[in-house]
Amino acid sequence: MLQVQNLYLCYPEQSKPIFEKLSFELQEGELLWLKGPNGCGKTSLLNCISGIIPMRIKTEFNGTIKLNNIDLNPVPINERFRYLAYQMSDPDNQIFFPRVEKELSFALENAGLTIPEMKERILQASKDFGLQEFWETEPGKLSRGEKKLLVLAFCSAQDTPLYLLDEPTSALSGESILKVKNWLIKLLSQGKTVIMVEHNPNLSSLASQILDLGL
Known part of the structure; x- marks a missing residue:
């Protein structure tokens, strides 16, 4: 549960x-849809939960964030990502390596997984988002939509209790949007908790709660 x-x-x-x-609470298997106009704090809220605020972006911030009774506030960013995966709105901010396969494996290298476990997660994430043919591709050569799918795939491979998604379907075609929707359905069926900023009304049926920060 997220509190x-x-x-x-x-x-x-x-x-x-x-x-x-x-204040809000989310149970396992629930999706919170964040709504509101630009500048109302949707991405800022995701940054607070991820630790980017106040650890990287210095602001006046206080309050309590707990995941399964673990207080996240004192947890450093590099350790917080054991608990959550964060897809930012601009995929270029999260892509660093020369090959797609390396991007997918990097987040898992310090997770204490065996090599077969890592390969299984990477393969499944690649299948979910249609990235198998791009394993040896330089990420910089991908389209913006393909980069978005790559970031979602390595978030998926992390297999964390909480997912923070900032406009996951922007720049995506109809077929790719369906891949994202099917993945979200799978996450929720596995008891994952999701907080999502999204403007595509076709995904609204997945929301357990809606929070409009513009009100």
């Missing part, structure tokens, strides 16, 4: 907080 209690966030250049006294 968010009394979150307060205010950037130094702003006099008004992005949000304050923000």
Whole structure:
């Protein structure tokens, strides 16, 4: 279960907080759909849960974030990703290696998995997002939509309890959107918790809760 209690966030250049006294709970197998206009704090909320705020982006921030009764606030970013996977809106911010296969395997190399376990996860993630033919490809040569699928695939391979998704279907075709939808259905059936920023109404049926930060 994810518990968010009394979150307060205010950037130094702003006099008004992005949000304050923000609280919600999510059970296993639930998806929270974040809505609201640009600038209302959707990505900022994901950054707070991931630890990017306040560890990388310095702001006035307080509140409690617990996942399965573990307080995430003191957990460093490099350790927090044992608990969550984060797909950012711009895939170029998360792609670093010269081959697709290396991108998929990197997140698993320090997870204590055996080589067969790593290969199984990478293969399954590649199948889910149609990336098998790109294993030896340089990620920089992929289209923006293919890069988005690559980031989603390595998030999937991490197999964490919590997934943070920032516009996962932007830049995707209809067939690729269906791949994402089927993956989300699988995640929820496995008891994963998902928080998603998304503008595609075709995915709204998956939401257990909707939080409009613009209200």
